[in-house]
Amino acid sequence: MLGAHTDSPCLKIKPVSKKQGEGFLQVGVETYGGGLWHTWFDRDLGLAGRVMVRGSDGKIAQKLVHIDKPLLRVPTLAIHLDRQETFQFNKETQLFPIAGLVAAELKRKAGKGDAIEEDTTKEFSVMKVTTQRHHEHIVELIADDCDADPEDIVDFEVVLYDTQKACLGGLTDEFIFSARLDNLNQTYCGTMALIGSVKKDSALDNETAIRLFAAFDHEEIGSTTAQGADSSMLPGVIRRLSVLPASSFADSESDKSYDKTNDPDLSTAYEQTLSCSFLISADMAHSVHPNYAAKYEADHKPEMNKGPVIKVNANNRYATNSPGIVLLQEVARKAPKKIDTDEAGVPLQVFVVRNDSSCGSTIGPMLAAALGARTLDLGNPQLSMHSCRETGGADDVHHAIRLFSSFFEHYSSLEKTILVD
Ligand SMILES: [Zn+2]
CATH class of the missing domain: 3.40.630.10 (Zn peptidases)
Incomplete structure (x- = not known):
């Protein structure tokens, strides 16, 4: 046997990630594993992970998404504004990616003719829907990537990664x-x-x-x-x-009477x-x-x-x-x-x-x-x-x-x- 692991330290989008500050759209992330987090600053970050999508038959299936595009970035502070000797930062408040500008998002929505008024006919929902918990544009990009409508994205587990190729x-x-x-x-x-x-x-x-x-x-x-x-x-x-008897590989039809629970060898x-x-x-x-x-x-x-x-x-x-x-x-x-x-x-x-x-x-x-x-x-x-x-x-x-x-x-x-x- 050979064993390995596939996961690596990364930033993962929080269950409710929609945040904004000082005119920036920001995305709440959690740290996964013991990363050297200072290396995540000033990288061009894309998104990848799995999405639970409601199909037309009512069933909810997992799909993989990969948005290979620099969407997010954790910007460092200019050295002119903070001459600290060793680079220290708060993982909650400063390892906090920006994803765009509020003004650009408003313009995008106006361009699409999206109505701002509240929809009063909404059905009962157990939890806030994904487009309320996350920035709508991010949910739309995820939906696009897996050929679904944003309202059919029930939930997702998506992480950030560096888009620079190996x-x-x-x-x-x-x-x-x-x-x-x-x-x-x-x-x-x-x-x-x-x-x-x-x-x-x-x-x-x-x-x-x-x-x-x-x-x-x-x-x-x-x-x-x-x-x-x-x-x-x-x-x-x-x-x-x-516990598979060797014969089960050869010809399972020939020994239907075979009871492996009673085989002392097994x-x-x-x-x-x-x-x-x-x-x-x-x-x-x-x-x-x-x-x-x-x-x-x-x-x-x-x-x-x-x-x-x-x-x-x-x-x-x-x-x-x-x-x-x-x-x-x-x-x-x-x-x-x-x-x-x-x-x-x-x-x-x-x-x-x-x-x-x-x-x-x-x-x-x-x-x-x-x-x-x-x-x-x-x-x-x-x-x-x-x-x-x-x-x-x-x-x-x-x-x-x-x-x-x-x-x-x-x-x-x-x-x-x-x-x-
Ligand atoms: Zn390892």
Whole structure:
């Protein structure tokens, strides 16, 4: 199994977001996760998320929206008006985006011929409708994006994001400058590796294991949610997979009389499958920072483009242990050759934090505890984790994909060769 998370710190539109001040239209936002919030100032912010839309049949369905346009901005205060040494701000009152001007909105409405008078024929509504809770223009843009009428937008969960596209950077394109490398980088590598590992028709001919990739939401806020890593979701999925009798894949018609509840082999199949399973928890790691090198433990300074970083912590903030490190080395050794080169194997690095430093954590320890399966934490090195725009290494994407492919392809055979009582 390979596990990752898909969420990142961001600003999320509040349930009632319509605000204005000093002639500006403003949008109330909540902070999601532990962002480096000062990096969100002076960015060109768009909107994306999910919307609940009432259809003509009366049913309410989820639709995804993405308004790829700089609609909002959190403006800094000019240095001439505030010469503070360190940039400090209030997250409620000063991390507060502007979305337009009141005058422009009035002109837009007048242009549309919208009547200002109150509609007295309105039906009873349990809650204020979306166009009353949010700026009408924003609701209209969201409705447009999902081909619905504004009055059919029942509710939405929409976040702000930087509209600047990801790009390669550095003198020889060795960097990736992008938002959300933590953790879409590892989500991407895991997805590509799983797809790649089953590309050949014969890929699963001798496979005795199930290759599974799980990408969770809500890691940045602690994972204790219905679909987070600290829920019963992954154990539930594995339980269902493990009690499927092999014959149900082959020919379900032929053994209708088969009662799996009475099969002694299946009653403990879940526990058995976990005892011989292995989970790689893939989440980004910290590359050494040239301007703050003293913040890193002297012998554990991961370098960019030198391969995935195995994270070790004596207090189990990371779930890595020795048998896992040994297994991963074998996996890395057997990794497929780099495209167009003879370079075999994937380089690996190790990381521990200084004893006098705080330490992050991942979905690794909680999944290890919930599953009782061997687990290892690793991730590609990056700079500026939780910034609005982060920096990673371009080669490390290839490194991780090759490593994860090798894990999927070779785990079943390697598992038997590493003996732990
Ligand atoms: Zn992360």
